[in-house]
Amino acid sequence: VSFVVKRGERVAVVGPVGCGKTTLLRMLAGLLPPTEGRLLVNGEPWASWNTRALLDRIGYVPQESTLFSDSVRANVGFGRSDDEAWIERCLAISQMEDDVDRMPEGLDTDIGRKGTLVSGGQKQRIAIARALAGKPDLLLLDDCTASLDARNEDRFWAELGRETPDTTVFIVSHRLATIRRADQIVVLDEGRVVGLGTHDELAGTNETYREFLQTEARRAHLGPGVR
Secondary structure, eight states: OOOOOOOTOOOEESSSSTTSSHHHHHHHTTTTTTTTOOOOTTTTTGGOOOOOHHTTOOOEEEEOOOOSSBBBBHHHTTTTOOOOOHHHHHHHHHHHHHHHHHSGGGGGOOOOGGGGOOOOOHHHHHHHHHHHOOOOOEEEEEEEGGEEEEHHHHHHHHHHHHHTTTTTEEEEEEEEEHHHSSSSSEOOOOOOEEEEOOOHHHHHHHHHHHHHHHHEEEEEEEETTTO
């Protein structure tokens, strides 16, 4: 696995199930150190950086996010921010603002143990807001924007671009509209990079990417929840 990402780029990571997409994001988040090779940040090995300072600059939203038995405010600001205006702004970017407005106590509404009092989509959007609350330089989204419908996802990317234009974003997604927004796409297969480029470039030249598109088109035809 070898590729270079510039500041502010949006990078989509795609490939067959089990090809290493989540593993790659966990390595970029500092949760899984490489057993071979090196992960370089601005040309310097990860180990040469102050780990705490580096992690403070990363926002990571896994496929299954952990929420706490506490308020929306506490879950978003946890370890990131106590600025109410910024917490509200992060919820607006993640398209959770209207949902919070409808909750009985707004930001101070308790969401239950592990978020059992909110829907799965709301959990993911609260987790996205939490990741944004730290104003990260690197934002890692592991197949979590599927909780947004097409209209809200359009608004999410527009708001994110306006608020954090210099944030580098990695997104694992199966949604073609999401993937096409990327400045570059990394195609993985069996733990290796087998393609780099834009959607148009890869659709015309990369067999693994074409197979991925065909598989996702069939799943979209069968309906949501098919994997």
